[in-house]
Amino acid sequence: MFDSRHAAPAKRGVSLFGRLCGAAGAICAGIAVALAAYASHGTEGQAAAWLQTAAAFAFGHGAALALLSRVTTRMAGLVSMGMLLAGMLLFSGSLAAAALAGWPTSLAPFGGSLMILGWLLLAVDLARD
Numbered sequence: 627m628f629d630s631r632h633a634a635p636a637k638r639g640v641s642l643f644g645r646l647c648g649a650a651g652a653i654c655a656g657i658a659v660a661l662a663a664y665a666s667h668g669t670e671g672q673a674a675a676w677l678q679t680a681a682a683f684a685f686g687h688g689a690a691l692a693l694l695s696r697v698t699t700r701m702a703g704l705v706s707m708g709m710l711l712a713g714m715l716l717f718s719g720s721l722a723a724a725a726l727a728g729w730p731t732s733l734a735p736f737g738g739s740l741m742i743l744g745w746l747l748l749a750v751d752l753a754r755d
Contacts, residue, residue, distance in 0.1 A: 639699050647707045648695025654714065655688030661722060673725040680718035680725070687714035687741065698751070706748035713740030 658681040665677030687710050694707055716737025723729040 640696060641699070641704065643704055644695045644698055644707065647704075647711050648692045650711055651688040651691025651695065653688070654684045654711075654718075655692065658682070658685035658688060658718075661718075665725075669725060676721040676725040676731075680721035683714055683741075684718040687711075694748070698748075700751055700754075702747055702751040702754075706744045706751060709740050709744030709747065713737045713742075713744055717741060 661677050661684065662681035665674045665681060669677060691707055691711055694703070694710075698704060698707055714737065716733045717740075718737070720729070720731045720733040720737060724731045
């Protein structure tokens with residue numbers, strides 16, 4: 627006889643893309659903690675400021691992606707998650723590369739714009755019925 631108490635839980639409709647964005651967000655949040663620690667103990671001046679800013683944005687957006695990945699199922703929400711992830715990688719990555727390797731921060735404005743648009747699209751998606 628089948629005992630439903632031991633059955634595997636049903637999937638909640640989370641797409642593969644949503645799960646990948648959530649996992650990437652969790653990884654970015656973890657890396658952000660390391661960046662903040664390095665900024666506090668291994669750098670100074672402008673490099674420390676860039677790393678602290680990169681860490682703050684990576685942590686906040688990474689945590690948001692990890693949480694959103696379980697509740698966002700519509701296309702607009704998934705697109706917004708992709709925009710948040712790409713924007714955060716470009717913004718934080720550009721600042722971290724500037725601090726650690728002396729690269730230009732030219733991708734940061736584009737990344738910031740993507741994050742803004744991603745949040746606005748998410749707001750539209752969440753306001754829908």
